Amino acid sequence: MEDYSALEKFIRNHYASLCAVARRFVDNDTAQDITQNVLFKFWEKREKYMNLDSIDDFLFIMIRNEAISHLRQVKHEKERYAKLPQDESEDPEILNILIEEESNQILVNGINQLPPQAALIMRLVLSGYDNKEIALLIDVSINTVKTLKYGAIRKLREYFNNHKF
Template sequence: MRVNFDDIEIIEKLRGGIVSAYREIFDRYYSGLCHFAHKYLGDKDDAEDVVQETFMVLWDKREEFQSLPTVKSFLYTVTKNKCINLLSVSSNRKRILEGDYLFSQQFFEENVVEEEMYRALYKSIEKLPEQSQKIVRLNLKGMKNQEIADQLGISLNTVKTLKKSAYKAIRSDMLIWFLAIVMNQVVS
């Protein structure tokens, strides 16, 4: 059984060494961090290794965190640094020393935002009714409305109606996410 904590509770429990809180953070960020690391390393296995090491560091430093945003920032920063360290001992060391865009702050920030956007999108999809989730996921895979209707055994009109309301809900969620990002940048 999966336990969901609110952001304050998850930090308190993490600091107290409660494994289920650690698992909640792992579940929230693992796949996005793997994708993020893959952009640096170009290798899925290396990316997963780096992210697993990052989560070990998180566990070791769990008592130091005061908020979930600091945990998230920590995870992305440690992952980036571990990727750069791994590349610095490889044949790509010259690229790092030459200041390649891959290792710039701009690349880092763009990719953190991209991963967070995907995470927000999929979180929004998970809030939809089950049938709407299926329709949106199939649509994101490139399927046409008629193909979706055929696969799910529902009418074309049902697909169109559910898809329209689903995307309306997703746009609303994504607008809220975007405004939160913008407001956070204005305040910072």
């Protein structure tokens, strides 16, 4: 129990200042991880370090070295990743565009299955028009637009549920 209170005191005395030093090299979360690792490494071998002139200076050097080591590791990982061959199909941006295009085509096919007036209303809705504007454009009441729109949405749901894409 006495060892734990000594460890707690040691951490309280050094954590904030060591974390501040680590933050000069890396982000906050990484700095906290590095600081914890250094404190525990030091604590596990504290008997070996008792003859040091300045424990604080030694801890700061350990923090600096761990942070630099972390940065080197990140740099090497990035370099290794950059060397990996990438197919165009693996590019997330291209993949997202392809998925969006395919989704749009499926939606267009579904809308084409609707009755003409319902299809027109759905195209206008997808173009950004609200119910009132659609009613004015196609010269029908707002209630007719709402009825046709919600009926079209119901039919589109059925279309998507019946077709496995």
